[in-house]
Amino acid sequence: MRTTGRATHHTRRPSRHSAARRSAVRAAVLVSAALLLAGCAVRMGGVEHYVGPVLFRFRPPDETVGAVTQVIRLGVSGEAGSQWGLAAGVVDRVAVVAQPADGPAPGMRPRWTTPLSFLSPPAPGAWNVSLLYLRVDGMPRPAFVVRRTYGAEMTAGAEINALSIGWMARTRAEPPDHSFSVLRFDSRRPMDTVSVTWAEDAPPDLATWISNREVTP
Amino acid sequence: MTRRWPVVGWMAAGAAVLALTGCANRLAFGTATKFGLDVSQRPDQTVEMTLGYDRAEVIVIPTYTTKDDERAAKDATANSDTYSVLGTFQVIHGNPFVNQALIIHQFFATGRAASVAAQKPGFQEIFGSEAGLIYKRGKEEAARQSSTEKGARQ
Numbered sequence: 001m002r003t004t005g006r007a008t009h010h011t012r013r014p015s016r017h018s019a020a021r022r023s024a025v026r027a028a029v030l031v032s033a034a035l036l037l038a039g040c041a042v043r044m045g046g047v048e049h050y051v052g053p054v055l056f057r058f059r060p061p062d063e064t065v066g067a068v069t070q071v072i073r074l075g076v077s078g079e080a081g082s083q084w085g086l087a088a089g090v091v092d093r094v095a096v097v098a099q100p101a102d103g104p105a106p107g108m109r110p111r112w113t114t115p116l117s118f119l120s121p122p123a124p125g126a127w128n129v130s131l132l133y134l135r136v137d138g139m140p141r142p143a144f145v146v147r148r149t150y151g152a153e154m155t156a157g158a159e160i161n162a163l164s165i166g167w168m169a170r171t172r173a174e175p176p177d178h179s180f181s182v183l184r185f186d187s188r189r190p191m192d193t194v195s196v197t198w199a200e201d202a203p204p205d206l207a208t209w210i211s212n213r214e215v216t217p
Numbered sequence: 218m219t220r221r222w223p224v225v226g227w228m229a230a231g232a233a234v235l236a237l238t239g240c241a242n243r244l245a246f247g248t249a250t251k252f253g254l255d256v257s258q259r260p261d262q263t264v265e266m267t268l269g270y271d272r273a274e275v276i277v278i279p280t281y282t283t284k285d286d287e288r289a290a291k292d293a294t295a296n297s298d299t300y301s302v303l304g305t306f307q308v309i310h311g312n313p314f315v316n317q318a319l320i321i322h323q324f325f326a327t328g329r330a331a332s333v334a335a336q337k338p339g340f341q342e343i344f345g346s347e348a349g350l351i352y353k354r355g356k357e358e359a360a361r362q363s364s365t366e367k368g369a370r371q
Contacts (some may be wrong), residue, residue, distance in 0.1 A: 012306070058327075062279045082329075120355050127362075144353040146319075151239055160257070161257060161258040161264075162255060162256065162257035162258070163255070163256040163257070164251070164253060164254065164255040164256070164257065165254045166251065166253010166254060166255065167251070167252040167253055168249070168250070168251050168253065168255060169249070169250045169251075169319065170247065170248065170250075171247055171248045171249075171319070171321065172245055172246070172247045172371050173245065173246045173247070173321070173323065174243055174244065174245050175244055175246070175304075175323075175325040175327050176327065176332050177244070177327055177328045178327060178328035178329045179326075179327060179328070180324070180325070180327075180330050181324070181325050181326075181327070182323070182324050183321060183322070183323045183324075184321070184322050185319075185320065185322075186318055186319075186320050187318045187319040187320070188318045198330075198331075199330070200329045200330040201333075202330070202331055202333075206339075207260045207337060207339025207340050207342070207343060208336075208339060210323075210340075210343055214321050
């Protein structure tokens, strides 16, 4: 019996070792993939930080339209600041800043930089890649946000409170208080989104402008 | 011994977190298209659960009270004043699975701007014609549904 037991023990040991090795390799691959695809987005105080790989494009504000930024996070990613959460999959967020009709407020011109990248600075309008760190300075609270999620996400905050698995697309617009505001959005051309606001003492021709451009034909 | 939380446990915990976090009392307009399992809270509403496909358009208009000569947001009551809002919005939902677009056009006048707009003939015309269009389209849609139902009965 003892001999048989030993023989069995000797024959099993290599298979246990190889199974353990396979598990270790698998775990290492999973951890490496998670680290490579993991990221975090932190938005607070007008500054946005994106750590980890993201795909992004943006439109700086000019005299007529506000800033638009679209950031796509892949893999496992966390979120903190104005919105908290954890997601696995793809999270695509478009944020549109409302532009006052008399021009942007001083000091509120967003700047998109990738300080840890050796590549050329990000170009407006085109898709850019940030592997390590994307920073957006001077980003006011957006008046319009679109979030698309493919995968699983648990998130809570000012934009959305949700726990979801699957495909979700949500938009949220917050017209400012005591003002007139116009929003035009087409998901095929998010960089062309228009969000303009006028104070309550709007110009006399605003009604005509709205009537010609915004009202249902 | 390891104990695993069932999916229902995680969903219940998530719903509790969502209910506790809540939403800010602000004017907000939102749309949602979902395909899958979702537990979410629409602005200022209770937590809801969706399994499968769902679509929604929601607008939240906060109520206000006069406090120290300023209008401060507060929860709605039976007799509380409502925030003044005039607006038109148009949402076109395409089929997301064949890359059809989501298009949103909206124009809002909020608070004092809404009061100003309500007194100006230009804005009265805009909102009047928009309301008329909505009314007309609603009647056409009702007539179409009625004829479809009659056809089905025959």
